[in-house]
Each structure stands twice: as C-alpha cells, then as structure tokens.
Amino acid sequence: MSHIASSLVDGILTLTLDRPEKLNAFTPQMNNELADAFDAASEDDDVRVIVVTGRGRAFCAGADISGGGDSFGGQSGEMFGGEGGPRAAGRFVESIFRCKKPSIAAINGPAVGVGLTMTLPMDIRLAADDAKLGFVFTRRGLAPEAAAAWFLPKLVGLPHALRWCLTGEMFGAAEALAAGLVSASHPKDELLAHACELARVIADNTAPVATAVTRALLWRGELLDDPGLLLEIDGGINAELSAGPDVAEGVSAFFEKRHAQFPGRASVDMPAVYPWWT
The missing domain is CATH 3.90.226.10 (2-enoyl-CoA Hydratase; Chain A, domain 1)
Incomplete structure (x- = not known):
C-alpha cells in the first residue's frame, strides 16, 4: 500500500x-x-x-x-x-x-x-x-x-x-x-x-461473532418493513448462539468475575442465517 x-x-x-x-x-x-x-x-x-x-x-x-x-x-x-x-x-x-x-x-x-x-x-x-x-x-x-x-x-x-x-x-x-x-x-x-x-x-470484552452479528443487525434492521421479520432473524440467531460455546463462556466468566475468552471466530463461526439480507 x-x-x-x-x-x-x-x-x-x-x-x-x-x-x-x-x-x-x-x-x-x-x-x-x-x-x-x-x-x-x-x-x-x-x-x-x-x-x-x-x-x-x-x-x-x-x-x-x-x-x-x-x-x-x-x-x-x-x-x-x-x-x-x-x-x-x-x-x-x-x-x-x-x-x-x-x-x-x-x-x-x-x-x-x-x-x-x-x-x-x-x-x-x-x-x-x-x-x-x-x-x-x-x-x-x-x-x-x-x-x-x-x-x-x-x-x-x-x-x-x-x-x-x-x-x-x-x-x-x-x-x-x-x-x-x-x-x-x-x-x-x-x-x-x-x-x-x-x-x-x-x-477485550466482546465476542467476535456476537459483535459482527450485532453490527449487521443494527445497520440493516431498519431496512425491514416489519419488526416481526427482525424478530424471526434475531430470535433464530440467538437460538443458535445460545447453544454454542461463546454464550457458555460469557456466562461462566460473568459468574467467575473474570474476562471471557470467547472461542468463536467471525471468519468461520457466523450463524447459519448470516448474511440474511442476501
């Protein structure tokens, strides 16, 4: 460059x-x-x-x-x-x-x-x-x-x-x-x-996958005509995330009063619905 x-x-x-x-x-x-x-x-x-x-x-x-x-x-x-x-x-x-x-x-x-x-x-x-x-x-x-x-x-x-x-x-x-x-x-x-x-x-404090999803939800959520459509999207995303290792680590870190070490990688671990807008 x-x-x-x-x-x-x-x-x-x-x-x-x-x-x-x-x-x-x-x-x-x-x-x-x-x-x-x-x-x-x-x-x-x-x-x-x-x-x-x-x-x-x-x-x-x-x-x-x-x-x-x-x-x-x-x-x-x-x-x-x-x-x-x-x-x-x-x-x-x-x-x-x-x-x-x-x-x-x-x-x-x-x-x-x-x-x-x-x-x-x-x-x-x-x-x-x-x-x-x-x-x-x-x-x-x-x-x-x-x-x-x-x-x-x-x-x-x-x-x-x-x-x-x-x-x-x-x-x-x-x-x-x-x-x-x-x-x-x-x-x-x-x-x-x-x-x-x-x-x-x-x-230092956020999960890479959750951060990437959150960014996309906030930028693209208002493009949907009905909040019900977004409920389907974010509900499905969170159902998938909650069954994965990042949420388990985030909750454990909270109770153990330590920084979380999130294993999820945005390059390969994005929710199945991502990118939903395509």
Whole structure:
C-alpha cells in the first residue's frame, strides 16, 4: 500500500491515510487500498477493531484536485469509477459497510467531501475538537457521493443532512457532536489514544461473532418493513448462539468475575442465517 499505512497491535488494526503532503487527499488508489484493507480485516481473526485516522494535520481534505478542472477525470470519470463503472468508485464504502469488524474514525483534522463521507459507514466517529468538516459537493458542482445520501440522514436526521449538503458550508466538531455525527470530541493530540481506548473496550470484552452479528443487525434492521421479520432473524440467531460455546463462556466468566475468552471466530463461526439480507 502506498496511500495508506497499516499497523496491527493486540487486535486493533490502525489504518492511517498517508499522503500528508497532500492533506491525505483521496485518490482511486486510496479507494482500492482502503477496500482491500477492510476486506482482509473482515476475515482476519487477529483483527478485532479497526481505527482509521490521517497522518499529519488533516484527516482527509477530500478528493485530490491537484489536476485542476480535470481532477475528476473529465469524460472518463476516473474518480467515479472510470471503466469500472460508478460502483467501483464506491468500492471502499461497500467494504467498510460489509466488514464483520467494528470500525472507529478518529477524525484528527479537516475532513471534507469524500474525506467526511468515507467515515459514514464506520460505526463510531470521534473528532479533534478543532476539526473542520464539510459536505462541500454542491460548491464543486457535484452531488454527495459514497452513498452519503443513504448514510447521513440515518445518522443525523434529514434536517441536518439537508442543511449541510445543500449549503456546502463547513462546520466544526462542536456542531457535529450536537447533531450526533460524532460521538465525542477530544484535543487533537489525545484523539487517537481515545479511539484506541474505545477499541480496546470492544476488543477485550466482546465476542467476535456476537459483535459482527450485532453490527449487521443494527445497520440493516431498519431496512425491514416489519419488526416481526427482525424478530424471526434475531430470535433464530440467538437460538443458535445460545447453544454454542461463546454464550457458555460469557456466562461462566460473568459468574467467575473474570474476562471471557470467547472461542468463536467471525471468519468461520457466523450463524447459519448470516448474511440474511442476501
């Protein structure tokens, strides 16, 4: 990988957007590297949680427009898929969304355009308290991409999504926190430590299989038309899980007042119904 850096320590995979001289501006190469990293992590049982941050003073300044007016590929539309088609441009979004491992965005500085929409399919977002954020697409003659029109209203509601996207205005971490886009803000030099501390809570205390299932239930549950359908799904999942070794270990650890050592692996031990949405 040349546009992101990767480090795995004690179950926490840190992916760092690594073009500091360009404020970590997004490229098709970064798209593919992020997608590959999330796809690999999804099936790697050594990875429990993924933390994504940026090197230097920015998280991601948006698409790399150093080429001027032709930066988005002109008629070829390279930034939006080129010969691979529009969906190829959002490959990283689908990889993040489908991943079995929870992900945390540590937004350490400016996050603009795709630099912000890339965090929407991640599960938790933290921001530096001086970070500036913006869905600036209409100010560049573009529409929101990376499936932002699906994710953003679900996270903050339609009124916030409309105002931010229609005006294209930048806003600060405090406004993002008040709207629920980020769950906490911290001084920049403490941000990554807080993100890793949160990742550590997940990695040390939860069952990999149950965590992967929970993530999928929460993201996909509201797509069902009737809660009765979800009752069938989550009831069947829990019936299967309760007969397995993870629940036995979790209950034993609770009574013995110790940390559980869950044997289940998300790579091979997912419930039979998973992925139910297919």
